[in-house]
Structures are given as structure tokens and as C-alpha cells.
Amino acid sequence: MAIEGADIVKAAAFLGASISMGLGAIGPAVGEGMVAAKTCEAIGKNPREAGLLTRTMLVGQAVTESTGIYSLVIALLLLFVV
């Protein structure tokens, strides 16, 4: 009974990791895409500020990535630590 219980718990951990990383990858990607899209539009309107706009884009995308990193951390914890 103890062996079966451990097996189901491990299976649940794997499924949890996959749901965490799978669903957690959707939002940051869509958000970062919006950032880059508006940056392209902005550079098209004002090419001289391309450097500043690209820098702001990268900072904005890095912040947007944060929840994706949380999902990755939880997924790795579920796979290797618990």
C-alpha cells in the first residue's frame, strides 16, 4: 500500500509539473509578443530612438517573463525536489 501511494504521488507530481509549465508558458509569451509588437510600431514611427526603444522593450519583456520563471521553478521543484 505504501509503494502504491508513493507511485501515485510521483505521477501526480509529474502531471502537476507539466500543467505548471505548460499553462504557465502561455501568458508571458503573449505579453512579450505584445511588447515587441508595439516596439516595432514605435521604431517605425521614430527610427532615431531605436536604441532607447529596444532597451525599454528588453526590460519590459524581462519583467513580463517573471511569472514564466515562477512556473519553471515550480515545475523543476515538482520534478526533482518533492
Add this chain to the structure above:
Amino acid sequence: MASDIQTWVRVAAFVGGGIAMGVGAIGAAVGEGYSAACANSAISRNPKSAGEIFKAMLVGQAIAESAAIFALVIAMLLLFSKFPTDSYVMVAVLLSAGICMGLGAIGSGIGSGFPTGAACIGISRQPGIGKRLTTNMLIGSAVCQTPSIFSMVVSFILLFTDFSHQPLLPTFAALVGAGLSAGLGSIGPSLGGGLVAQAGCEGIARQPTRSTALTNIMLLGQAVSQTTAVYGLLISFILLFKGVPDSTALAPAAALLAAGICMGFAAIGPGIGEGYVGQKAVDAMARNEDVTAVITRTMLVGQAVTESTGIYGMVIALVLIFVV
């Protein structure tokens, strides 16, 4: 016992066929509706071009329909083929094939509607370049269909490969995971590719003299958007063809199913996000021809960062398949 397997195989075939056609009909219908809506709006703007707009609408709707035709083919195969009934693995095969093709047709149908709509409106603005716009619409829509072709390939491999001599529980999980990976993984990329193609058609209508350069950038943006569909296909192939050791433990089987789920969902976001980037990049280049180099650079950098969560998803999927 043999009659039990036969009953469950027929259950799986019918449920799979239903899912394939039911879910697969969504995308094409939405895309074709969007195309017709834009065509009517275009004809009201410029009734004299009604004939050409109508023709472009029909051609574009035919492309959007193709993914639903694939789903119809798979559903017919599931309903009317005789499947071998010597193993319960067949249940997973049939369910997975149906789910894979059903999900795979959603994004392609909607995505192919976007460039068609833009082409119709473009013809109303610039009736003289109708041919060029229709060509670009066809090119863009064709690229949007590639993920649904990936899903159809996976469905065919599932239906026509003999999995029945492999261990039951891990193979069941691996096959369902393969179907989910390819099926879910094709939703985002084809939507994103459609957005880029829409901007390509709008841009050519705005600046017909630069149509070649705009088509090239459109194809570049679409190609990057399709990458996560390729990851989904890759994980699907690994799950289909990697041999699994026989065991009745739940954990290894759950790991394979989890890999498919993870890659499937993780491919949605980057596809859509990279589509947004490509869309605005093509649009900016159409409005301002001096910025081609810097916009292309920014588009590629932005798309690369957007790809990152898709890479995380693939890494977790590969870890689930090969490490745990």
C-alpha cells in the same frame, strides 16, 4: 475478454471521430466567417470591385476549409475502418488520433481567415493589384496550414502504426501525450502566422511597389512563429517512437503523458506572441521603408525573447521523457 477489447475499441473510435470533427470544425468556420465579413465590408467600400473581392474571398475560404477537411478525413477513417482488436492500446491510438486532428484544425482555420479578410479589404482599396494580393494571401494562408498538416501526419502515424505489441500502460500514456503535444501545439503558431499574413496583405495594399520585400519579411515572421509547432511535433515523434520499458507503475506513464501536455500548452503562447511581433513589424515596414533593417532586427530579437517560455516547456517535456 476479446469482446471487451472490441467494444472499447469501437467506443474509442466513435468518440475520437466525434472529437476530431467536432473540435476541428470550429476554426475553419470562424476563419471563413471572418473572411466573408471583411469581404462584405470591402464590397460596401468599393462595389465596382465586387467580382474580384468575391473571388478572393472564395479562394481564401477554400484554404481555411482545408484543415476541417483533414479533420473530416480522420473522422471518416475512425468511423469506418476495421481496427485490430488484440490490445487495449488501440483505445489510446484512436482517442489520440481524434484529439490530435481536432485540436490541430482550430488554429489553422482561424489563422487562414485573417489574410483573406485583409486581402479582400486591400482589393477594395487598390483594385489594380488584386492578383498580387491574392497571391500573397495564398502564400500566407498556406504557411498557416502547416501546423494542421503536422497534426494530420501524427494522426496518420497513430492510425497506421502497429502499437499493439508494446506494454499497455506506458504506451497508452505516451500515445495520448503525443496526440496532445502535436494537437495543442499547432493552435498558437497558426494563429500567429495568420496575424503576420494579415499584416502582409494590408501592407501590400498600402504600398504595392514594395510587395516583394514585404512578402519576404512576412515569410520570415511567419517562419519564426511556426517554430513551437515544430517543437510540438518533435516531442510527439519522440513519444511515438521511443521504446518504453514494460511496467505497471503509474509514475513513468504519467511522465510521458505530462511531457505531451506540457509541450502542447507551452506552444500556444509563443506562437501567438511572435505573431503579434511579426504583424506589427510588417505593418511598420509598410508604412516607412527606411526602417527595414532596424525593424527586422527588432522583430527577430523580440521574437527570440518571446520564444523563451516555449523553450522552457520543451526542456521540461524532454526532462520528463528522458530524465525522470
